[in-house]
Amino acid sequence: MKFQAASSIAAVLAALALPAHADSYKLPRNVILEEECGSCHMVFPPQMLHADSWRAMMGDLARHFGSDASLDEQRRIAITDFLVAHSGGRKTGATRDARGKPLLRISETERFIKKHREISAATWQRASIKSPANCGACHTRAAAGDYDDDTIRIPK
Amino acid sequence: MRHLLIIAATLLATSAYADTPLDFLARYEKDAGSPASAERGARFFNMKHGDEWSCASCHTERPTQVGRHAKTDKPIKPLAPSANAERFTDAAKVDKWFRRNCNDTLNRACSAQEKADVIAWLLTLN
Numbered sequence: 001m002k003f004q005a006a007s008s009i010a011a012v013l014a015a016l017a018l019p020a021h022a023d024s025y026k027l028p029r030n031v032i033l034e035e036e037c038g039s040c041h042m043v044f045p046p047q048m049l050h051a052d053s054w055r056a057m058m059g060d061l062a063r064h065f066g067s068d069a070s071l072d073e074q075r076r077i078a079i080t081d082f083l084v085a086h087s088g089g090r091k092t093g094a095t096r097d098a099r100g101k102p103l104l105r106i107s108e109t110e111r112f113i114k115k116h117r118e119i120s121a122a123t124w125q126r127a128s129i130k131s132p133a134n135c136g137a138c139h140t141r142a143a144a145g146d147y148d149d150d151t152i153r154i155p156k
Numbered sequence: 157m158r159h160l161l162i163i164a165a166t167l168l169a170t171s172a173y174a175d176t177p178l179d180f181l182a183r184y185e186k187d188a189g190s191p192a193s194a195e196r197g198a199r200f201f202n203m204k205h206g207d208e209w210s211c212a213s214c215h216t217e218r219p220t221q222v223g224r225h226a227k228t229d230k231p232i233k234p235l236a237p238s239a240n241a242e243r244f245t246d247a248a249k250v251d252k253w254f255r256r257n258c259n260d261t262l263n264r265a266c267s268a269q270e271k272a273d274v275i276a277w278l279l280t281l282n
Contacts (some may be wrong), residue, residue, distance in 0.1 A: 040225055067227070
């Protein structure tokens with residue numbers, strides 16, 4: 001009995017000690033999000049941006065990184081609420097640029113940069129990768145919200 | 157063509173929700189006030205209009221095949237109805253993408269004539 005208690009405490013401690021990379025980026029099913037934010041690129045993990053960033057992005061969809069991604073008002077509000085509810089908050093690190101505007105790119109957040117600091121500039125520029133926003137080039141299961149280490153394969 | 161229009165108009169009258177590519181063609185031709193030209197549609201689709209992209213930049217010059225988003229590389233299912241039965245069956249979707257893509261390639265909305273021409277051309281592809 002005593003032994004059992006001790007081993008389950010050990011299990012709990014081991015679970016708590018798991019490194020940050022066990023973070024989950026999975027999402028509850030959301031058909032509207034998949035349809036509207038997964039058509040030009042895969043759905044990006046909302047956990048990797050601050051709520052302020054999502055609100056700013058969702059307020060200017062007609063000029064979305066050089067593309068028109070405008071939406072009807074009902075869907076725009078529903079998606080904003082969902083993204084904000086699953087946003088990363090302060091975990092994303094510094095959330096604003098030098099001029100105080102919310103960062104709009106996940107790939108410019110402190111947390112992203114920290115997690116990818118071992119990747120060289122030359123690697124980012126490979127034709128098979130093109131842009132840090134192309135998560136799926138290296139995270140083979142990114143579209144399913146799976147960013148675990150053992151699913152990463154950096155293309156040549 | 158006249159027959160097609162009559163058939164399309166009858167379909168429209170009986171089932172407003174079950175849109176087909178021919179329904180869209182008929183509607184845009186009516187709004188434009190003149191018949192569509194597949195040849196004009198092909199030219200329109202494949203040329204640049206002053207900006208970086210043509211329609212073909214993402215949908216390819218043979219839209220019976222899978223396209224690729226010019227910026228993100230994401231695959232795009234074929235646009236020609238013969239290769240993808242879901243195309244031009246949902247008015248909200250068709251309106252939304254004409255609005256966005258015309259804005260991105262022409263910096264303005266597409267006219268009813270241009271939309272009719274494009275659909276007429278897509279319907280000739282097999």
